[in-house]
Amino acid sequence: xxxxxxxxxxxxxxxxxxxxxxxxxxxxxxxxxxxxxxxxxxxxxxxxxxxxxxxxxxxxxxxxxxxxxxxxxxxxxxxxxxxxxxxxxxxxxxxxxxxxxxxxxxxxxxxxxxxxxxxxxxxxxxxxxxxxxxxxxxxxxxxxxxxxxxxxxxxxxxxxxxxxxxxxxxxxxxxxxxxxxxxxxxxxxxxxxxxxxxxxxxxxxxxxxxxxxxxxxxxxxxxxxxxxxxxxxxxxxxxxxxxxxxxxxxxxxxxxxxxxxxxxxxxxxxxxxxxxxxxxxxxxxxxxxxxxxxxxxxxxxxxxxxxxxxxxxxxxxxxxxxxxxxxxxxxxxxxxxxxxxxxxxxxxxxxxxxxxxxxxxxxxxxxxxxxxxxxxxxxxxxxxxxxxxxxxxxxxx
Ligand code: GLA
Numbered sequence: 526x527x528x529x530x531x532x533x534x535x536x537x538x539x540x541x542x543x544x545x546x547x548x549x550x551x552x553x554x555x556x557x558x559x560x561x562x563x564x565x566x567x568x569x570x571x572x573x574x575x576x577x578x579x580x581x582x583x584x585x586x587x588x589x590x591x592x593x594x595x596x597x598x599x600x601x602x603x604x605x606x607x608x609x610x611x612x613x614x615x616x617x618x619x620x621x622x623x624x625x626x627x628x629x630x631x632x633x634x635x636x637x638x639x640x641x642x643x644x645x646x647x648x649x650x651x652x653x654x655x656x657x658x659x660x661x662x663x664x665x666x667x668x669x670x671x672x673x674x675x676x677x678x679x680x681x682x683x684x685x686x687x688x689x690x691x692x693x694x695x696x697x698x699x700x701x702x703x704x705x706x707x708x709x710x711x712x713x714x715x716x717x718x719x720x721x722x723x724x725x726x727x728x729x730x731x732x733x734x735x736x737x738x739x740x741x742x743x744x745x746x747x748x749x750x751x752x753x754x755x756x757x758x759x760x761x762x763x764x765x766x767x768x769x770x771x772x773x774x775x776x777x778x779x780x781x782x783x784x785x786x787x788x789x790x791x792x793x794x795x796x797x798x799x800x801x802x803x804x805x806x807x808x809x810x811x812x813x814x815x816x817x818x819x820x821x822x823x824x825x826x827x828x829x830x831x832x833x834x835x836x837x838x839x840x841x842x843x844x845x846x847x848x849x850x851x852x853x854x855x856x857x858x859x860x861x862x863x864x865x866x867x868x869x870x871x872x873x874x875x876x877x878x879x880x881x882x883x884x885x886x887x888x889x890x891x892x893x894x895x896x897x898x899x900x901x902x903x904x905x906x907x908x909x910x911x912x913x914x915x916x917x918x919x920x921x922x
Contacts, residue, residue, distance in 0.1 A: 566698025653865025
C-alpha cells in the first residue's frame, strides 16, 4: 500500500488541477528490482526480478471526449494530447509513456476515450528500477478499468512493451512490464522471456534483505548504448547461425557451442555473447539457490553477474563499480551487482539482516566521500503486482 502522505498529495493535486475528485479511481504499479538476469530478456532468456516497494500511483477518471490530460508530480508539469492525434512529444518526454500506451491499445483495436490523471509515486526516475514500465502499466490499467477492456495481464504487458519499443523507441525485452503486472508479494518472479511462462519463488527469509543503492547518476536508456548491445547480440546470432542454423536468439546457444565457434566471432561480439550465455546459466543457479534458501550461493552468482556485466558486457560505470566494491567490503554482504540496464542507476545487494545498519552507514559514507554524491540506500521487500488501490472518488488516504 502506498504511503499515505503520497496519496494525500496526489488527491490534493487532482482537486486543484481538475476541480474535484468525483469518479476518480486509484491505481498503483510497482517498479522492479532485477535480482539477476541482466540484458537476457531481449535474448529470449531468463530473468529473476521482484516488484519493488517503490511504486507509481495514479489517480484517474474518465472524460467525455478524446483528450488525455495528465499532471505529473515528478515533473511538476501538466501535459495533454488528443487520442485521435497521438504523436511523439520531444518537449515533454514523460508524457510519451502515456501516449505510447494509448497508441498501443488503439493499434490493437481497443476502444478507449479520454482520461484525466495525476501521476506520482516514489519510484526514482532513471535509477534502473524501471519507472517507465511502471508508468506504462499504471496507464494501461487505468484505460482497462475505466473503459472495461477486460485484458489479461500477460496481454497488457505485451501492449505496454509495444508502447516502449515502438512508440518511445527503446528496443527492450519484456522483463519490466511483466514484473510490474505479474510479480507477487513476498516472492521473486522467475520468468522465461521466450514463453513468458513465470513462476513465483517465495523470498521471505527473515535472515536476509534486498538493499537497493542508487548511485544518483542518471543515464537515459534510449541512449545509443542499449541499442548497440541489442545489435551486438543480433550480430552474434547472425554469425553463429552459419554453424547453428536453428538458433534464433542467444538463448539457444550453449556455452560449449559458443566456445566451439569462438573464432568465428569478433572479440567484442564473443564477449557480449559470453555474458548472455553465462548469465542465463546464473539465473538458473540463482533460482535453485533461492528455492533451497542457499543465500551464500545466491550472493556468489550475483557477484559473478556483476563481473560479467562489467568486463564482458561493459555496461557498468565507475560509480556502479564503486558502489559494488563498497558493499562487498561490509561483512554480512552476500552479493552485490548493478541492476537494470546499467551505465548509471542502482545496484542490488543481498545483505544479512543483522548487517543492514552497518551496510547503510558504511556504503553511504564511503560513496559520499569518494564522489560527493549522497546515495539513496533503501531496503525493499518483494511487493505485490500492480492493481487497483480504490475504485472510489471518496477515497480518503
Ligand atoms: C532495461 C530494459 C529491460 C532489460 C534491462 C536489462 O531495464 O527495459 O528490458 O533489458 O534493461 O536487463
